[in-house]
Amino acid sequence: MLSILDKYILKRYLGSFALLLVLFLPIMVTVHIAEKVGKIISKDVPAGEVLWYLLDFTVYFSNFLFPLFLFISTMFFTSKLAMNTEVIAFLSSGVSFNRFLRPYIIGATLVCAFALIFSSVFVPKASSGFNEFQGKYFRSGNDMNTTNVFRQINDNENIYVSNYQPSSQTGFDFTLEHFDGIELKYKIYANRIQFRDSIYVLSGFKKRTLLEDGEIIERAQKKDTIFNFDIDELTPTDYIAETLQFSELNEFIELEEKRGNSSLNIYYVEKYKRTSIPVSAFIFTLIAVAVSSVKKRGGMGMNLAIGIVLAMTYVFLDKVFGTIAEKSTFNPWIAVWFPNIFFAIVAFFLIRNARR
Template identity: 55%
Template sequence: MKILDWYILKRYLLTFFVMLLLFIPIGITVHLAEKIGKILENEAPFGEVMLYFLDFTIYFAHLLFPLFLFLSVIWFTSKLANNTEIIAFLSSGVSFSRFLRPYMIGASVVSVFALVLGLYLAPEASKGFNDFNYKYLKTGKSAVDNQNVYRQIDDTTYIFVSSFDTKQKRGQNFTLEYIRDNKLVSKITASSIQYVEKDSTYRMNTYVKRYIGDNNDIIETARRKDTLFAFDLEDLTPVEYIAETLRYGELNRFIEKEEARGSSYISRYKLVKYRIWSLPVSVFILTIIAVAVSSIKRRGGMGVNLAVGICIAMVFVFFDKIFGVMAAQSDFPPLLAVWFPNMLFGILAAYLLYNAKR
C-alpha cells in the first residue's frame, strides 16, 4: 500500500504546485494589463515594479490559497475516478478512510506551508504590495483614517488632531490631555503639529499649555515650540493594512497597543491574526470535501466534478468575505467571523465523507 500512498501523495502535491504555477502568471498578466497605464504615467522605477510583482505573486498565492488547493484536489482525484483507479483501490479491500490517508498527509504538508507563508512571507509581501499601490497606483487616495483622529496613548495621555497628512507628518488642531484619577491635570493645544525627523522632535504653532490648579490655572504660550513626546505621529494614524504587514509576534504586540488606545480598526487587526491559524485548518476541510465530491465516477466526467467543486469553493469564499466584512464594520466577533466558514464546511465535509464511505 505504500506504493499507492506515494502515488497519491505525489499527485496531490505536484498538482497543487502546478496549479499555482499556472494561475499566478495569468494573474500577473491580467494585473499588469490593468495597471500598466498608471505605472507608466507615474514613472515607477523598473526595480520597484519588479519587486512589486514579486510581492504580488506571494500576496496573490496566499489570498487564493484555499481555492487553488480545492481545485487541484478535485482535478487529479476526478482523473483517478475516471480511470477507475479508485475503484481498483477500494476493490482490493482498502477502506475509504485508509484511501484518504495520503490526502491527509499531503494536507499536512500544505498546511505547514500555508502557516509559514502566513507567519513570515505574506506580511513582507503585503507591505511591498500595498506600499507600491498607494505610492503609484492609488494616487489621491489615503491609506489612513486621517480625519478627526482621537487616540489614547497610555493610561493618562490622550491626543486629538482634526486632520493628518501622512506625507508631511503634519496634523491640524492638535490637542493633548493628561488625565489622572478622572481629573484633567494639564492640556496642550496648537493650531498645527509637525514631526521633525532630523531632531526627532515635534514642532507646534500657536502653542498653549494650561496647568489645572486647585485654585487657579497656569497658562504657558508660545508662537512656536519644539519639544519631545513619547509617541510617533505615524503610530497614531497607522495605515489600514498595517496588520497584514506585521509578523505574528509584532502583530500581537501591535493589537495589544491598539486595544489600549481604543483603535476603531481593532476588529480588522484581529481578523488578520485569526486567519493565520484558520487557513491551515481549512486545508484539511477542503481536501476532505474535494475527495468526497470527486472520488465517484460520474456520467458527465471531470467537468461535473469541477463544476460542483467551483460552486462549493465560491460559496466558501463568499462566506469568508461576508463574515470578514461584518466583523470589520460592526460588533460581530472577529474570532467567530474567521472560524464560522470552517465550522460550517467542516460539518459539510463530515456529511460528504460519511456518504462517500457508504
Template identity: 55%
Template structure:
C-alpha cells in the first residue's frame, strides 16, 4: 500500500515539475524573441546560431528559476490532493505526516542531484554560449555594455583596464596596462585594439602607445601593429560575473585560487557563484517541505489561496537570495554566509510550518 502511494506521489511530483518547466520556458522564449528579433534581423544572425542560443537560454533560465517552478508545482499538485481529500484518506489510514513526506523528499533528492550536476558541468557551457551570443549580436543591450568595463589587478604592481571585450573575436578594446613601484606609476601601455591569437598563444596590439616614466623625462614608444606576450590570460580580460558563470566546478576553484594569490579584490564575485552551486540544490528540500506544509490542508479558498501564498514565499526567497548575493559581492560580508542565509531563514520557516502541519 505504502509503495503504491509513494510511487503515485513521486510520479506526480516529477511530472508536475517537468510540465511546469515545459509550460513557462516557451513563454520566456517568446518574450525574449519579441524583444530581440529586430537586432537578430539587423545582424543577419544564422538560424543555427539562434537555435543554439535558445537551447542555451532554456538551460540557463531553467537552472536560474527552478526553485520557483519547483515550489509552485509542489503546491499545485499537493493542493489538488488536499481538495480531493486524498491526503486526509492517507493520514486516516495510520500513516504519519513524516512518512507521508518521504516521496516528496525522494523527489527533492532527484531534482537536487540533477541541478547539482547541471550546475557543475552543463550550465557553465550553456551560460558561455548564452553570453557569447549576446556579446556578438546584441551589443546594444544595456547590461552587456555595463558588464564590458573591466578593471583588474593581475599582480602586486600591475593593473589592467578594458572598456569592451568581444568573446567571439577574442578582442579587447581600449586596453590599458599600468605598472607601479609602490605608489608611483612607472610604465603605462595603452592599446586601441588587442586581439588574442590562439594558435601562437600571443597577442596582437593595434595602435599602441607605451610610456616609461623617468625621473626627469618620459620615454614614449608607439606603433600601428605589434605581436607580444603578456603574463595574464585571456580570461583576465573577461568581466568577473560572466567569467564565473562559464567555468565548471574544477575550473572555478582553480580560478578562485589564482585570483586570491593575485590579491584580486573582486574574488568575492567568483566565490558567490561557487557557493550558489551548492546552496541552490539544497533549497529544493527546503522549498518542498514549505510547499507541502502550506498546501496539505484543505482551505476554504481552495487552490488559489495556496498558490497565492506560494508565489509570495517563492519571490521572497528569490529576493533574499539576490539581496544577500549582492551584499557579499559589494561589501565585506563573508560570501559563504551571505549565500546560505536564505536557506537558513527558510529552513527555520520550513521546520515551523512542518510542525504546524503535523498538528
C-alpha cells in the first residue's frame, strides 16, 4: 500500500514530468517547423501531410528526450522540496533516505514500463512517417545514395555495386557472383544496372562462365534480364531499423548477417537503445534525487545548473559512443550501454553521499 508520503512524492514526480513535456514539446515543434517552413511552402506540401509529419516528429524525438525531461523535472520539484525544508522534515520524522527514495523508484518503474511500450508500439511507426517525409521533401537525391554495397542475396549468389541511387533505382559497377558450394560458376559485370518496368537493364554487360577446360565470355552493350532479388533491398536505408518492431528488428538483423551487410552496427545500436533509454529513467531519477535533495547555498539554480551539466554530459557520451559504434567495429552493446553504466556508478556515489 502506498503511504501519504508515497502518494505525495509520486504525484509531484509524475505531474512535473507531464508538465515539462506539455511545455517543451510545443516549443520543440514550433522551432522545427520554423526551420522547415521555407521548404514546405516551396514544395507545396499538403496541410494534412504536414500535420501527420509534426505528430510523427513529436513522437519520434520525445522518445530520445524523455530521460532528460524526466531528469530536469525531478531535479526541479525535489529542489523545491529541499528549499522548503520538506526533505528535512521527512527525514527528521524517522523516514530513512532509502524509504524516501521508494516513491521515486515506483515512479521510475512506471515511466520505464511506459517508455518500453511507447518505443515498441508507437515510435517505429512514427519513425517511418518522419523519415519518409524527410526523404520526400527535405533530402536531396545525393543524400539518399549509398556506396560500396555488398550483399549475399541467397546461399549461392553475391552482388556488389559501388554506388546505388534509390531515387532512380540505379546502381553502378554492378557485379553478381554465382557459386556452386565454394566453386565459382559464373560472374556477371555491368557498368550500370537499372530497374525499369519489372526488368533489370544492364549497360556494359559482360558474363564470364567458368568451365573445366576454359571459360566463355559474353558481351553486350545493353541487356535486359530478370534477377531473383528486389533492387529496393539492394541496400536498405540506415533508418530502417527504427521502423521495425523488436521481433521484426531481430529477424531483419539475422537476415542482414546472412547477406553480408557491413553496416550491422547501425542496427545493433538501434536494438540496444530500445532497452537502454528506458533504463536510463532509473539512473537519472537517482542522480536527480541525490543532487537536489540537499539544500545548497546557491539555491535551486545551483541544483538545476548541476543537473543540466550532467544531462549534457550524458547526451555527449551517448552521441559519441553511438557514432563510434556505427562507423567502426567497436562493440555496439558497450557503446550504447556505456553512458548508463558510467552514470549508474555516478548515481551510486551520489546516493551514498546523500545518505550521510
